[in-house]
Ligand SMILES: Nc1ncnc2c1ncn2[C@@H]1O[C@H](COP(=O)(O)OP(=O)(O)OP(=O)(O)O)[C@@H](O)[C@H]1O
């Protein structure tokens with residue numbers, strides 16, 4: 001097992017409010033790490049720390065380290081880091097431009113010019129996000145006109161077009177119907193060959209369906225991390241058991 | 250009860266809207282009436298195409314080309330100064346400045362908007378005009394350039410405040426989405442925030458430029474009021490608004506001169522209307 005991301009005693013605050021408490025865990029290469037937990041347990045804070053998106057929040061403070069391929073991400077250039085660690089948000093928020101421009105946005109910012117190469121990148125990303133068939137005749141439509149499920153896969157395509165190594169998902173299916181959800185899940189499983197993924201989800205069933213290992217967060221603490229067949233069936237911690245059997249949260 | 254209240258409010262708002270339209274229509278009709286009676290005795294072609302504005306000679310000449318050019322010089326130059334500076338300032342306040350500086354700047358700029366234009370004109374006359382004369386070694390500092398500097402300054406608060414609003418209301422998620430793709434702060438501002446805020450920024454620019462076109466007191470005090478076609482922006486000019494303001498008091502009601510001033514008003518109205526209409530069409534396209 002290659003440890004793609006290694007988080008060591010990571011603690012963070014907003015103002016003085018503790019959001020994460022000494023989290024230590026590793027994300028293995030080519031796995032889908034699921035993260036579950038009730039509201040305000042720190043799931044979002046955690047994955048936004050992995051691509052330093054929390055840096056935008058001026059009240060955010062942190063301690064501890066996050067290593068990507070053994071290198072401290074907080075010592076890296078944040079833009080370069082975010083190119084390697086992409087993110088798909090809860091709200092499928094397309095940028096206010098055409099489908100094509102949305103997908104081409106990242107590559108263009110990173111200096112990729114030339115229509116032919118861009119066309120290829122866009123097509124590849126849309127294919128990988130299982131959106132090519134639906135979009136190939138609508139590339140110049142405004143992305144804001146797509147359905148929620150399509151927009152979410154468009155956001156995924158946009159992220160893929162940057163060719164990251166890791167993709168973070170923050171409740172990517174929370175606003176989607178079951179069919180769109182199934183499509184996104186299917187896509188994620190296909191992407192596993194090439195990418196390392198972290199999936200935050202409120203849906204325990206989803207975590208057990210797609211993740212290779214699942215971590216349970218509670219009040220900013222990592223309670224337990226294990227393969228789903230154990231975490232959901234024979235958890236070691238009482239709190240995990242209570243949560244996965246629906247007794248709270 | 251609630252129904253009745255809703256009904257009353259609805260009618261009231263409707264009435265306000267209609268009244269605004271009626272007022273504008275009445276103003277237009279009034280201008281049109283005075284203007285048309287002027288064109289009964291003076292050829293509109295000679296009016297719009299004439300170079301000489303000698304309202305008191307015999308026979309009087311009412312050619313407004315030099316006034317139109319004067320207005321154009323001052324307005325365009327002021328807009329060229331105020332728009333980039335204003336939008337950049339708005340971007341700085343909304344996106345870059347730390348909290349305390351943001352508050353300071355916003356307060357100062359709002360104060361600026363509250364200064365009456367006579368005061369700005371006066372300050373410009375005693376400070377800016379001599380400065381321009383010395384710095385550029387001109388025979389007089391009273392020029393289109395000085396006027397444009399002052400007017401650009403006056404349009405700034407409008408442009409900054411409204412653009413800043415527009416920039417601030419760009420959804421945070423657009424920003425985050427771009428940043429998460431590895432865009433830098435500057436790329437995000439330039440490629441995402443500015444385009445998304447463009448309709449609002451255009452509105453701000455229109456209002457600001459509207460203030461410049463309609464401004465009277467300050468231009469009258471600073472531009473030198475020479476009714477001739479300027480050779481450069483450093484020449485004295487006279488604008489349409491300044492002409493109306495300066496001469497209205499000396500005319501006899503109902504005289505050709507008096508009516509000619511109304512005709513200038515009509516031309517101003519039409520120009521403003523065209524500018525607004527163009528901006529509106531453009532805005533609607535941008536919003537789509
Ligand atoms: N921008 C912020 N400013 C201040 N406090 C925040 C901010 N974001 C999160 N918090 C706080 O940090 C804690 C963890 O929140 P976080 O959003 O990480 O939880 P979550 O597990 O993602 O919750 P949810 O399931 O509702 O998305 C909460 O107590 C929350 O109130």
Ligand SMILES: [Mg+2]
Nearest residue numbers: 043044045170
């Ligand atoms: Mg969350």
